[in-house]
Amino acid sequence: MVEKGLLIVLSGPSGVGKGTVRKEIFSQKNTSFEYSISMTTRSPRAGEVDGVDYFFKSREEFEALIEQGKLLEYAEFVGNYYGTPVDYVRETTLKGKDVFLEIEVEGAKQVREKFPDGLFIFLSPPSLSELKNRIVTRGTESEEIINNRMNVAREEIEMMHLYDYVVENDTVENACEKIKAIIVAEHCRRERVEPKYKKMLEVN
Amino acid sequence: MVEKGLLIVLSGPSGVGKGTVRKEIFSQKNTSFEYSISMTTRSPRAGEVDGVDYFFKSREEFEALIEQGKLLEYAEFVGNYYGTPVDYVRETTLKGKDVFLEIEVEGAKQVREKFPDGLFIFLSPPSLSELKNRIVTRGTESEEIINNRMNVAREEIEMMHLYDYVVENDTVENACEKIKAIIVAEHCRRERVEPKYKKMLEVN
Numbered sequence: 001m002v003e004k005g006l007l008i009v010l011s012g013p014s015g016v017g018k019g020t021v022r023k024e025i026f027s028q029k030n031t032s033f034e035y036s037i038s039m040t041t042r043s044p045r046a047g048e049v050d051g052v053d054y055f056f057k058s059r060e061e062f063e064a065l066i067e068q069g070k071l072l073e074y075a076e077f078v079g080n081y082y083g084t085p086v087d088y089v090r091e092t093t094l095k096g097k098d099v100f101l102e103i104e105v106e107g108a109k110q111v112r113e114k115f116p117d118g119l120f121i122f123l124s125p126p127s128l129s130e131l132k133n134r135i136v137t138r139g140t141e142s143e144e145i146i147n148n149r150m151n152v153a154r155e156e157i158e159m160m161h162l163y164d165y166v167v168e169n170d171t172v173e174n175a176c177e178k179i180k181a182i183i184v185a186e187h188c189r190r191e192r193v194e195p196k197y198k199k200m201l202e203v204n
Numbered sequence: 205m206v207e208k209g210l211l212i213v214l215s216g217p218s219g220v221g222k223g224t225v226r227k228e229i230f231s232q233k234n235t236s237f238e239y240s241i242s243m244t245t246r247s248p249r250a251g252e253v254d255g256v257d258y259f260f261k262s263r264e265e266f267e268a269l270i271e272q273g274k275l276l277e278y279a280e281f282v283g284n285y286y287g288t289p290v291d292y293v294r295e296t297t298l299k300g301k302d303v304f305l306e307i308e309v310e311g312a313k314q315v316r317e318k319f320p321d322g323l324f325i326f327l328s329p330p331s332l333s334e335l336k337n338r339i340v341t342r343g344t345e346s347e348e349i350i351n352n353r354m355n356v357a358r359e360e361i362e363m364m365h366l367y368d369y370v371v372e373n374d375t376v377e378n379a380c381e382k383i384k385a386i387i388v389a390e391h392c393r394r395e396r397v398e399p400k401y402k403k404m405l406e407v408n
Contacts, residue, residue, distance in 0.1 A: 122394070165392040178392055185389035188369045188382055190326070 003192070005093040007115050008033060008100045008183060011108035012123030012169075013157065014077070014149055019053075021123060021175045022102040028176070033098035033183070036088055039065070042080035055085075072114065075106035078145075082107060098183065105159055112162055119186050121179060122163035126170050207396070209297040211319050212237060212304045212387060215312035216327030216373075217361065218281070218353055223257075225327060225379045226306040232380070237302035237387070240292055243269070246284035259289075276318065279310035282349075286311060302387065309363050316366050323390050325383060326367035330374050 012018055026035055039055040041062050050056045057065075062081045065071055074083030082104055092099045101111070112120060141149075160166060165182050169175045186192075216222050230239055243259040245266050254260045261269075266285045269275055278287030286308055296303045305315070316324060345353075364370060369386050373379045390396075 121392075160394060160398055163394050165389065166394050166397045167392055168397075178388055181385035181388035182392060184382055184385035185369065188325075188371055188386060190364060190367050190370050193370045193372075194364055 003096055003196075005096050006033075006098040006183070006186060007089065007093055007111070007118035008098055009108050009111055009118050009120045010100065010102045010123060010179065011105050011120070011163075013125060014104070014152060016123050016125050017169045017172065017175075018102050018123050020172055021169060021179070022100070024172050024176050025100075025179060031180075033100045034092050035100050035102075036084060036092075038082055038084055038101075038103060039071070039074075040080060040082045042078075042082075057081075073103065073107035073110035075104050075110075077104050077106065084111070109159070109162060119165075119182070120163040121165045121167055121182060122160050123169050123175065124157065124160070124166055126168055207300055209300050210237070210302040210387070210390060211293065211297055211315070211322035212302055213312050213315055213322050213324045214304065214306045214327060214383065215309050215324070215367075217309070217329065218356060220327050220329050221373045221376065221379075222306050222327050224376055225373060225383070226304070228376050228380050229304075229383060235384075237304045238296050239304050239306075240288060240296075242286055242288055242305075242307060243275070243278075244284060244286045246282075246286075261285075277307065277311035277314035279308050279314075281308050281310065282353075288315070313363070313366060323369075323386070324367040325369045325371055325386060326364050327373050327379065328361065328364070328370055330372055 010018055010022060022035070025031060037051065037053075037055055039057055039062065041057055041059050044050065044053070044056055048054065059081065062074075062083065065083070065085075066074060070086060071083040072086040072089055074081055084101055084103060084107065089099050089101070103111070108120060111118060167175050167178045167182070214222060214226060226239070229235060241255065241257075241259055243261055243266065245261055245263050248254065248257070248260055252258065263285065266278075266287065269287070269289075270278060274290060275287040276290040276293055278285055288305055288307060288311065293303050293305070307315070312324060315322060371379050371382045371386070
């Protein structure tokens with residue numbers, strides 16, 4: 001019997017740096033889990049590659065996949081769809097491998113309902129003002145969009161109670177170290193390893 | 205308000221290597237927690253130092269401390285008392301520092317009853333036969349004592365359900381890494397950090 005892999009969900013407010021943290025984690029050699037690439041209808045940003053950062057789809061294609069039940073979760077966010085293809089997640093965890101999702105908070109809520117045993121990590125800004133600074137620094141958004149995002153962020157921080165862990169993104173390095181520690185720790189949880197030991201006692 | 209420190213309890217069967225793992229953890233520079241030295245009535249082994257490895261006490265002294273309620277936990281094990289002075293643990297966690305205990309399983313059971321919020325880590329042998337090898341290799345015990353210890357170990361592994369985490373002591377390095385990861389992860393648990401974020405939302 002293969003032990004089922006973990007479903008690891010990294011989420012948090014828009015602009016907090018989920019993508020940067022996820023990329024740093026996967027750039028390191030000693031990661032043992034698989035990244036599940038999201039699907040989106042938004043346009044690629046400079047440097048983003050289809051099939052690496054996201055699967056970029058048209059609105060029509062995305063809505064067809066929703067109807068076919070092919071998405072584990074999806075959300076409309078600032079006028080675009082984001083979602084996670086379900087087959088990949090199911091097949092990979094059944095093979096005993098951990099799957100890592102980096103998704104928006106609305107999507108994480110849907111996954112929590114379907115996979116309550118998942119490992120839900122909330123990436124949080126060191127402070128709300130810090131969050132605002134980061135969005136402004138990115139320099140591509142109007143003040144109205146920034147204010148809207150700030151309100152969304154307040155709501156999202158209030159959604160923290162749906163998560164198992166909260167990791168402050170003070171630096172990318174610290175956040176990565178904590179996330180990796182959480183995954184190691186979660187594999188040591190007694191409920192996960194006890195059956196193996198019970199079997200050992202029977203054999204000896 | 206200072207956030208209360210964690211009470212971290214490392215335990216596991218006799219001979220599994222709790223002391224070696226604990227020493228390795230505390231020999232590393234980046235430990236942020238305090239080690240609570242146990243008290244015992246057993247004789248020091250070669251190289252063990254009073255006040256470093258244990259506080260070595262006579263049976264009479266130990267029993268007097270039990271009567272005065274000065275022990276968080278104590279147990280009689282293979283004819284000797286082992287115990288944890290309570291004042292140090294209480295004062296250190298109230299100051300916001302984590303305290304690390306390395307104790308026998310009977311003692312861990314008592315601590316769990318008194319500090320249910322503690323972080324309980326069970327150090328387990330890779331297999332029972334491996335446990336036996338280690339006790340034989342130590343080479344100082346009769347066959348009768350070894351067999352008794354094996355029976356005790358079976359019982360102790362069955363006590364695993366009282367723990368939050370199980371760490372296999374396959375190598376000292378792996379076990380230390382996992383224990384440190386568990387402590388990092390535990391500090392990120394949502395129940396522990398949520399109040400801080402709720403406060404941040406009020407202020408902004």
